[in-house]
Amino acid sequence: MTGMAEIAVVGGGMVGIASAIALRERGLDVVLCDPGEARARTSYGNAGVISRGSILPMASPALWSKLPAYLRNADRALRLDYRHLPRIAPYLAHFLANARESRWRDSASALIPLTSAAYPAHERLAAKTGTSHRLVRNGWIKAYRTEEAFRGAALEREILREHGVAFDILDGHTLREHEPALVRPYARAMLLPETGSVREPGRLVEACEALYARMGGQRVRASVNRLFPDGDGWSVVLDDGTFRAKRVVLAAGAATGALTKPLGYRFAVAAERGYHRHFALRPESPPLTRPILDTGAASILAPMGESGIRVLSGVELSARQAPPDFSQIAAASREAAGTLALGGPLDNEPWLGSRPATPDGMPVIGWAPKHDGLIFAFGHGHIGLSTGPITGEIVADLATGRPPSVPINPFSADRLLQWPRLA
Numbered sequence: 143m144t145g146m147a148e149i150a151v152v153g154g155g156m157v158g159i160a161s162a163i164a165l166r167e168r169g170l171d172v173v174l175c176d177p178g179e180a181r182a183r184t185s186y187g188n189a190g191v192i193s194r195g196s197i198l199p200m201a202s203p204a205l206w207s208k209l210p211a212y213l214r215n216a217d218r219a220l221r222l223d224y225r226h227l228p229r230i231a232p233y234l235a236h237f238l239a240n241a242r243e244s245r246w247r248d249s250a251s252a253l254i255p256l257t258s259a260a261y262p263a264h265e266r267l268a269a270k271t272g273t274s275h276r277l278v279r280n281g282w283i284k285a286y287r288t289e290e291a292f293r294g295a296a297l298e299r300e301i302l303r304e305h306g307v308a309f310d311i312l313d314g315h316t317l318r319e320h321e322p323a324l325v326r327p328y329a330r331a332m333l334l335p336e337t338g339s340v341r342e343p344g345r346l347v348e349a350c351e352a353l354y355a356r357m358g359g360q361r362v363r364a365s366v367n368r369l370f371p372d373g374d375g376w377s378v379v380l381d382d383g384t385f386r387a388k389r390v391v392l393a394a395g396a397a398t399g400a401l402t403k404p405l406g407y408r409f410a411v412a413a414e415r416g417y418h419r420h421f422a423l424r425p426e427s428p429p430l431t432r433p434i435l436d437t438g439a440a441s442i443l444a445p446m447g448e449s450g451i452r453v454l455s456g457v458e459l460s461a462r463q464a465p466p467d468f469s470q471i472a473a474a475s476r477e478a479a480g481t482l483a484l485g486g487p488l489d490n491e492p493w494l495g496s497r498p499a500t501p502d503g504m505p506v507i508g509w510a511p512k513h514d515g516l517i518f519a520f521g522h523g524h525i526g527l528s529t530g531p532i533t534g535e536i537v538a539d540l541a542t543g544r545p546p547s548v549p550i551n552p553f554s555a556d557r558l559l560q561w562p563r564l565a
């Protein structure tokens with residue numbers, strides 16, 4: 143590559159590819175760097191849920207009552223890999239510091255403009271990529287096995303109501319009318335009708351890559367080893383050479399921390415790993431029409447297109463590159479077999495991905511505080527598939543000097559640098 147590109151985008155998951163497309167649309171000369179392994183992206187293997195109501199971070203005030211079970215690895219929502227505790231300890235400390243009602247409410251207020259803009263941004267992207275048939279807006283369901291579990295989510299409902307997020311409460315009978323495929327009895331459920339979902343999110347990312355190529359976007363199929371400011375721009379170092387760009391967008395998902403550290407940013411971020419496995423529904427079963435969160439199993443069951451039912455696990459806190467541990471997805475799959483009439487697995491081995499997580503459950507979107515020409519777009523945690531396209535539009539706003547369409551002050555990197563000993 144000769145000369146200096148106007149902007150390089152590092153990472154081609156939902157966030158990076160949406161940024162690259164939006165930047166091309168604004169007429170910039172863009173170079174997208176990503177090794178291009180579809181299954182290596184978290185954007186490939188998620189549940190595909192796009193919900194306005196996804197405004198309540200994992201660091202919730204309810205966490206404290208569950209902490210003893212979490213620490214014993216006795217709750218399906220979390221597996222803590224103690225071998226990697228020193229590495230994830232800073233993240234855990236900050237995560238626990240966020241598990242307060244006031245912080246939960248602050249995050250919800252900051253996130254609602256972003257999650258509200260997420261579905262319209264997906265519609266725009268789907269129209270351009272020809273994937274509108276993969277976008278379904280018939281809601282998603284959070285199902286509770288007991289009245290006690292339902293009562294335990296009262297604060298969540300109160301905050302959703304305060305932010306005008308629509309939901310209907312269903313009893314067990316009405317839930318079965320909505321989803322006759324469910325064979326497990328549930329006490330109550332919450333149906334969030336504004337929610338949409340993407341069937342086969344990996345196919346959406348592939349369609350985005352094809353669109354980007356048709357738009358004349360440049361592509362480097364390689365990992366970026368290092369970035370450094372260089373004169374009036376940046377040098378981007380690959381295995382087999384270096385190229386220059388005036389500006390850089392850092393959107394490498396859970397791998398972003400490794401690239402920011404040499405630049406002097408020590409963020410308390412973590413890879414919240416998660417697994418999925420696909421199953422067929424038995425022929426006699428009615429179809430599952432929308433994603434279901436079985437709160438009792440801490441597992442989502444999401445109808446995909448070609449791939450059947452995707453069963454997804456809770457969170458595993460471990461090193462990003464540690465070998466997989468299939469115990470959580472095995473447990474989730476056993477539970478799923480009691481929830482739906484499932485046939486055998488459709489894939490040989492479960493998939494593993496890493497949610498790029500911040501302790502307060504909010505992404506980092508904005509200009510880097512200590513450098514010129516560097517835009518951060520990472521840390522989307524549990525909502526990166528849904529908020530990726532709107533993040534791409536915001537990145538393009540920043541790069542072209544327009545005010546972002548969504549307030550991004552709460553997503554500034556500064557908030558994660560304020561922690562003692564991490565800045």
Ligand SMILES: Cc1cc2nc3c(=O)[nH]c(=O)nc-3n(C[C@H](O)[C@H](O)[C@H](O)COP(=O)(O)OP(=O)(O)OC[C@H]3O[C@@H](n4cnc5c(N)ncnc54)[C@H](O)[C@@H]3O)c2cc1C
Nearest residue numbers: 153155156157184185188189191366395416525526527528
């Ligand atoms: C089990 C599970 C269920 C989920 N369900 C949902 C859901 O229902 N809804 C939702 O909104 N979100 C969900 N998520 C979260 C969502 O998948 C992520 O937030 C999102 O995919 C993050 O997108 P990203 O582009 O930041 O990262 P990724 O998709 O991981 O993309 C990062 C890219 O950067 C590339 N990269 C890494 N290092 C380098 C480097 N050095 N140089 C160049 N490229 C590099 C990688 O190859 C990769 O392609 C789920 C996640 C999991 C694990």
